[in-house]
Amino acid sequence: MRLGVKLLLVAVALTAAGVMIGFYVSNLTTLAGSPSYRLPVSGSSAHPVVNLEIQTVAAVGPKLSRNPDWVSYLVKTQGGTWERRTVWDLPAHATVHVTWFNFDSATGLRNPYLARPQGMVGNRVLIDGKPANHIDPNLASHTFAVPALGLIVAAPGIADNAKNPCGFAPCQLSNAHRTIKFTFHTGKPGHYRWQCFVPCAAGWIYGFGGPMQTIGYMDGFLNVQA
């Protein structure tokens, strides 16, 4: 075989391998199962305001995932539907009002430090309408944390014997739930990851496999854009 043909075959093989690796990596790490969602913005361009409604559910259900028993975040879209998207486009220097409905029960934090809400306006949250500057770490169900913004919010779970718990998503407000409200600022443009710190992935080693290691469930990005 001529040298030129050999070189061509090697180049083709390397290119094919590179493309396959690229697809694999992008599928793993970026938007797999969770295309970015541009949150609707109100207010002025100088002072944009975003109203973000999210819910956490113990089981995402068969309609929203091929992993129906995975714990997950959902976001409420402009059309009023709940979708499993965890990569959100936001404007820079925006004020984000978050309303978070948690339909899951408690798991407990590994580190009680995270039970202190921080990084939001006033360093406190409203839990079921009441201001709170901490929760019992053992009663934490999930956290919404953006470490690069210093934002950490832990949500308490519903009681184990709560009436009318939600089986799987999307859950309705008639189901037992906790409501957490807080406000934070997005700051400068950037690609900020967010995650849950509670080891809430039932059935996975240390509670941190599966939905905790897959974007689109308990992890995502804030794409803060200029």
Next chain:
Amino acid sequence: MAAADPNAARTPPHDPTNHGQRVVVAWILLSAIATPLVAIFVGHLIPPGNASVQGTEQVFDNTWMLSVITPIVCLLVVFFVYGLLSFRATSDAIVDGPPLRNDSRIQILWIIGTGVIVLFLAGFGTYELLQNGAGGGQGPNPIAVPAGPKFQVQVIAQQWQFTYRYPSLGNLESNQLVLPANTYVELHVTSLDAVHSFWAYELGVKADANPGVDNVAFVKTKGPTTFHVRCAELCGLWHPYMFNNGLIVSHAQFTAWAAGAKKLYASIKPFMDRPAANGGAPYAHIYFPAPDRRAG
């Protein structure tokens, strides 16, 4: 009678040039020029940085090693370039090279030279390690414990964030490592879940964070500055995002920061102090080591 093969190898004519002497002279000259240049102009650029005594010592060590390596690299470069220039084939005729002969002087010199270099580096490295651990994690029972008082900080890794506890500040915890300047710090590195590695780059500290293990490292901070902290062990989805900036501040600034942080985190202090057996959080309230087993 067979015809002579025109391509048959021929014995080269005797070469009276002393190539070895030339190479040695060129090597010594190049090394004499390059080594101080590398030590002076490149040494200070070598990581990790000068945020701590250990960091500065590592820069010094790396500069030393680079200075030792430079003559070796010079020898290779000289040998390679000299060989290319002096032993080029000047025609298409195939000519044998000079016959290789055993030279016990060169062999002995090579064994002694490389042996001395390796033993020197081993001794030098051991001496540096035994001074104060050189910023590395020494496990739960460190052998290189610097003398004098030390400020204790527990480094807690979890997927995917480092937090820092200050036992002497009433178990205050922070998601940013803030240290007082010119202070010996005793870091107790542990993990709440997977294996991580605490790498405070400019501090010159790198210590594995294993669940249930207290990995102790010592570092003496220098003047106020910032440094980078990142995880150096592949630990899951957000491992690349497991980084942060740390601060070294003056003692007055540190006291002010601690007072503010204590106030901010006062609401969760009862949970931080409560043992698991008494309804507290099951993991991070456990300090390593126990008060009666602290290093130093």
